[in-house]
Amino acid sequence: MDSTEWKIGQYPLHVLVLAANVKGIAVPVYFRIYTHKGVLSEKERIGFIRKSLSVIDLRDKLLIADREFIGKDWFDFLSKNRIDFLIRLRKGIYQQWVDLECKQYEKLQKRALKKAYAQAQFTLEKQPYRLEVYRNENQSEKEPLVYLLTNRLKEKRTGKQYGKRWKIEYCFKHLNEYCFKHLKTNGFNLQQVAFQDTNKIRLLISFVIVAYILAIEQGILQEKQNPVRHIRFANGKKYRSVSIFRDGLQKLKEKLTYLVDFRTYLFKLTPKETTILKIV
Template sequence: MDSTEWKIGQYPLHVLVLAADVKGVAVPVYFRIYSHKGVLSEKERINFIRKSLSVIDLRGKLLIADREFIGKEWFAFLNTNQIGFLIRLRKGIYQQWIDLEEKQYDKLQKRVFKKGYAHTDFTLDKQRYRLEVYRNENHNEKEPLVYLLTNRLRKKRIGKQYRKRWKIEYCFKHLKTNGFNLEQVAFQDTNKIRLLISFVIVAYILALEQGILQEKHNPVRHIRSAGGKKYRSVSVFRDGLQKLKEKLTCLVDFREYLLKRFPKKSTIFKIV
């Protein structure tokens, strides 16, 4: 889950997106547009998740979010709805909620600098949480440690799942600039922008599906970095999008493609 500022038309919009991790790729499943600037309030976030529950069952799922998605009322709402969460905390804010002595903080941080990881469990408004602390892999001098809050107490080092959050950033990049270039559209009406984003997300999902299918039959070349890790020379999305462009040259081709991929009774044909 993440929000992004999109400049569509003549003014910026706040778009809050809930995405699912499907085969290592972030797939948007629900979104909402906000016209105001700044961080979304707890009430707005709670209403967003409440409405998204009519689309997808989040019970037992793990919600990963960045530092702006914090708040006692927000955490309590997720607990009440049996939604697991892993949320990064802003520097220093954890000290406002966790009743530890200064010596205990020092001990916790020293353990992280020595071993790379430490954790502590605590109670906040009668709910149990865990603070997991990691050494920052990005070697950020201003933030040498990463503080993660979770209500998943049975799983060890669940904080390692936090790196999956970056997948939604790649999704935003493909939708906004590197793929569909939504930010170049000159619409001003919010309803039109919402409809356009919906169409683009459908196209994005079709491209991902095509890329995943392509990977099974004709995998792309991989590049090895200086550190020894292997990376795809072309992303799943870019590969799938290119194949779709080659296949679909007109609206008739698009309709035939959908008829093969989806049942005839699918509501998508009412749009097409």
């Protein structure tokens, strides 16, 4: 779960998105847009999750989010709806509750710096949580430690899954960098269009997300048929030379030269005819 700030013309907006991790790729399943400035309130976030529950069953799933998604009512709502979460905290947040029960917040930090990990359980508004503290592997001087809060208590070191959250940002990086590039500047000049209708913006983003998902699907299929080469870096890790999204998008461009090609492609994805496909 993440929010990103976009600007179309002079119209700033926030996009709050819930994405599912599919084979290591973040696939958006629900989103809403907000036009006010500043972070979203707990009430807005709770309303967002309530509506998303009609799209996807989040019970016993792990919701991963960043530091802006905090609050006692928010945590309580997620726990009572059987939604496990892993949320990053700022240093010192809820320290008083940790110290009240464990009296070891400072000890946690020292232990994490020395051994790379430390944890403590505490209760907030009658709900049990675990604070996990990790040594920052990025060697950041400003943030030598990463603080994570979770209500998934049976699993050890839930915080190791926090890295998956970045895939959501990566999704919107792709949407901005590739899908919107031509719409913004190369002829359409979308940035100069003064949108005032939220529904139009929502529809536009929906189309772009559909394009992103189609590219991801094509990229996954292409990976099975003709895998791209991987590059090994100095740290020993290997990465794709071309992302699944970019590979899939290129193949879509090659396949879908004309509108009729796109229509045929959609029919293959959804064999049952629908009114929308008939119109296309």
